[in-house]
Amino acid sequence: MKALNDSVPPKRDDGDFEQIYLKHFPFLVSIAVRKFGVPPSEAEPLVHEVFLSYLKRRREIHDVHAWLLGGICHASRYYWRQFGRTGEMVEIEELYEYAAPESHDIRNNLPDALTARAVLDSLPPRYGLILRLRYYDGCSIAEIAEKLGVKPKYAQKLVSKCIKKAEKTYQAKGPKACPPADAPNKPVSPSS
Amino acid sequence: MPSSRRAEQARLAEFLETAERLKNERAAAGAVLEVVEATPAEAWPSLAERPEFQTNAALERLSDEVRRRLDRNPREALALSELATATADALPATAYPAVTLAQIRAMAWKDRANALRFLGRYDEAFDAIARAEQVLEKHVALGLDRAVVDLVKAMTLVDVGRFHDAQTLATTCGSVFLAHGDLTRALYAGEIEAHVLYEQRQYSDAHTLYRSLLEVAAAAEDAVEQARLHNNLGYCLLHLDNFSDANIQFSNAIARFTDLGCETEITRTHRGAGLLMIAKGQVRKGLEHLQRARELFVGAAMFEEATLCGLSIVETLLSRGDNEEAAAVIDDVARQFVGARTEQRLIDAVATLQQEIAISETPVEAVRNVYAMIESTTARL
Numbered sequence: 001m002k003a004l005n006d007s008v009p010p011k012r013d014d015g016d017f018e019q020i021y022l023k024h025f026p027f028l029v030s031i032a033v034r035k036f037g038v039p040p041s042e043a044e045p046l047v048h049e050v051f052l053s054y055l056k057r058r059r060e061i062h063d064v065h066a067w068l069l070g071g072i073c074h075a076s077r078y079y080w081r082q083f084g085r086t087g088e089m090v091e092i093e094e095l096y097e098y099a100a101p102e103s104h105d106i107r108n109n110l111p112d113a114l115t116a117r118a119v120l121d122s123l124p125p126r127y128g129l130i131l132r133l134r135y136y137d138g139c140s141i142a143e144i145a146e147k148l149g150v151k152p153k154y155a156q157k158l159v160s161k162c163i164k165k166a167e168k169t170y171q172a173k174g175p176k177a178c179p180p181a182d183a184p185n186k187p188v189s190p191s192s
Numbered sequence: 193m194p195s196s197r198r199a200e201q202a203r204l205a206e207f208l209e210t211a212e213r214l215k216n217e218r219a220a221a222g223a224v225l226e227v228v229e230a231t232p233a234e235a236w237p238s239l240a241e242r243p244e245f246q247t248n249a250a251l252e253r254l255s256d257e258v259r260r261r262l263d264r265n266p267r268e269a270l271a272l273s274e275l276a277t278a279t280a281d282a283l284p285a286t287a288y289p290a291v292t293l294a295q296i297r298a299m300a301w302k303d304r305a306n307a308l309r310f311l312g313r314y315d316e317a318f319d320a321i322a323r324a325e326q327v328l329e330k331h332v333a334l335g336l337d338r339a340v341v342d343l344v345k346a347m348t349l350v351d352v353g354r355f356h357d358a359q360t361l362a363t364t365c366g367s368v369f370l371a372h373g374d375l376t377r378a379l380y381a382g383e384i385e386a387h388v389l390y391e392q393r394q395y396s397d398a399h400t401l402y403r404s405l406l407e408v409a410a411a412a413e414d415a416v417e418q419a420r421l422h423n424n425l426g427y428c429l430l431h432l433d434n435f436s437d438a439n440i441q442f443s444n445a446i447a448r449f450t451d452l453g454c455e456t457e458i459t460r461t462h463r464g465a466g467l468l469m470i471a472k473g474q475v476r477k478g479l480e481h482l483q484r485a486r487e488l489f490v491g492a493a494m495f496e497e498a499t500l501c502g503l504s505i506v507e508t509l510l511s512r513g514d515n516e517e518a519a520a521v522i523d524d525v526a527r528q529f530v531g532a533r534t535e536q537r538l539i540d541a542v543a544t545l546q547q548e549i550a551i552s553e554t555p556v557e558a559v560r561n562v563y564a565m566i567e568s569t570t571a572r573l
Contacts, residue, residue, distance in 0.1 A: 017211040021204055048203045049333030052291045055211050056248065057336065063373045070371035074335030082332060 028072040036076035037125045046075050122169050127162045134159050221249035236271050240279040248296050251276050258303045266310035273304035294331050298324040302341050309348045321345045339368035346384045355388045375412045399428035419448035423461050430468050459488040470508050495532030503563045510556050522546050
């Protein structure tokens with residue numbers, strides 16, 4: 001039997017790096033955010049790392065778009081696996097740092113950020129994503145609509161619906177139902 | 193300017209700067225292998241100190257060279273991979289973005305693991321794989337690099353007989369390669385799965401999988417893989433007692449290796465096919481393959497390997513009572529071996545065998561003893 005080695009001969013070179021980066025970056029971020037529920041603040045550095053890894057592999061890549069797409073899908077899954085291990089999805093300090101001004105009410109109305117996180121985590125992934133976009137990433141309704149690929153009017157409806165759902169969940173569980181501060185917090189892994 | 197915009201611009205600048213740097217380094221790394229060639233192997237570790245070796249491009253060249261030497265001279269491949277890991281590990285943390293640096297180091301350790309695997313030093317190979325995994329672990333985006341390391345790990349697991357683990361890993365990393373559009377490595381992963389089936393004596397299933405992989409290799413226009421798959425199909429067919437189709441597959445493999453100029457592969461195909469055919473009772477055809485392999489080894493001045501082929505022929509002839517022809521072959525083998533630059537004790541052993549075949553009551557045993565002696569020496573070289 002012929003033994004394998006893992007060498008792959010060089011195949012094709014690609015040209016304009018800036019164009020490749022600018023052309024694919026927003027699309028890859030939207031895949032990480034919308035398909036896999038990676039927080040936008042994490043998705044951008046993640047996509048950037050995929051681009052950097054592409055540079056070393058570019059000699060063996062046939063189809064840049066397919067390669068980058070495969071890269072971000074795999075990276076997003078691995079991202080969730082890693083956070084699954086550490087039990088941290090979004091750092092508390094980070095939540096405050098990136099919270100939009102209009103999110104203060106939400107934060108103040110809830111007992112503390114941990115409870116907010118627990119409530120968000122108990123929501124279906126899409127609900128959690130919408131609330132994070134609106135209240136932690138400071139996205140406008142128009143930006144949320146663009147990221148979700150829906151009309152702004154519908155995006156507004158979705159945000160309202162998500163708030164209601166979050167309030168309902170919070171009232172149903174109550175502060176006692178929330179995990180203690182040092183308990184590992186398991187994010188819901190997005191489906192692929 | 194908002195901070196998010198500044199971050200975007202900084203990322204783009206880092207990407208473009210890294211792209212430019214890697215490109216320039218690749219253009220300037222041409223002389224690295226010439227320096228390696230001009231340096232005695234025992235002095236290779238000192239090359240890690242030289243600035244021209246301390247770039248990604250230089251390490252890529254070394255990596256290509258490690259793979260090129262794996263088959264022909266795995267000890268040299270290992271020495272080069274040790275140079276590569278020493279150089280990669282010594283690169284300062286600021287030399288490249290952290291992701292790129294992790295890729296550089298992990299691939300160097302992966303190559304080292306592969307060289308150790310070729311030398312049968314499996315514990316050290318697994319240690320090297322663990323180093324590569326450790327380097328990659330913190331980088332979420334390096335899924336393909338992790339899969340490449342997993343591929344070598346799966347091959348090593350096959351070599352140590354951990355077939356189930358190998359199959360699981362090959363399936364997982366195969367899907368990563370496919371997701372990245374990396375058909376060649378996906379093919380390699382598929383071959384590991386087929387190899388596991390072969391090792392588990394599921395020859396029909398292995399044959400089916402190899403066939404489908406052959407179609408993929410043809411679609412990908414990967415001539416080397418096609419040749420290798422024809423060869424492996426030949427092995428499966430021999431075990432399925434389909435000798436005529438097996439011969440066709442071996443012929444296809446040899447024809448493709450010939451087109452590609454892969455002399456060593458042609459010889460190995462003849463030798464492997466010959467040995468297995470004889471074991472399956474296809475003695476005449478098997479002897480033809482072995483004789484051809486022997487001639488090719490002599491042509492390449494690989495006298496130990498040529499002698500091993502000759503001894504296999506002698507053993508087969510003796511087993512079927514053809515002592516006269518066996519004696520003629522051993523005379524020829526001994527004559528060729530005298531000219532070889534090898535250990536005198538091996539030459540003496542073959543010379544003694546000439547007499548033993550004529551007088552010994554168990555000449556086959558005598559042939560096997562000399563075969564084992566030469567084989568163990570060849571493995572050490």
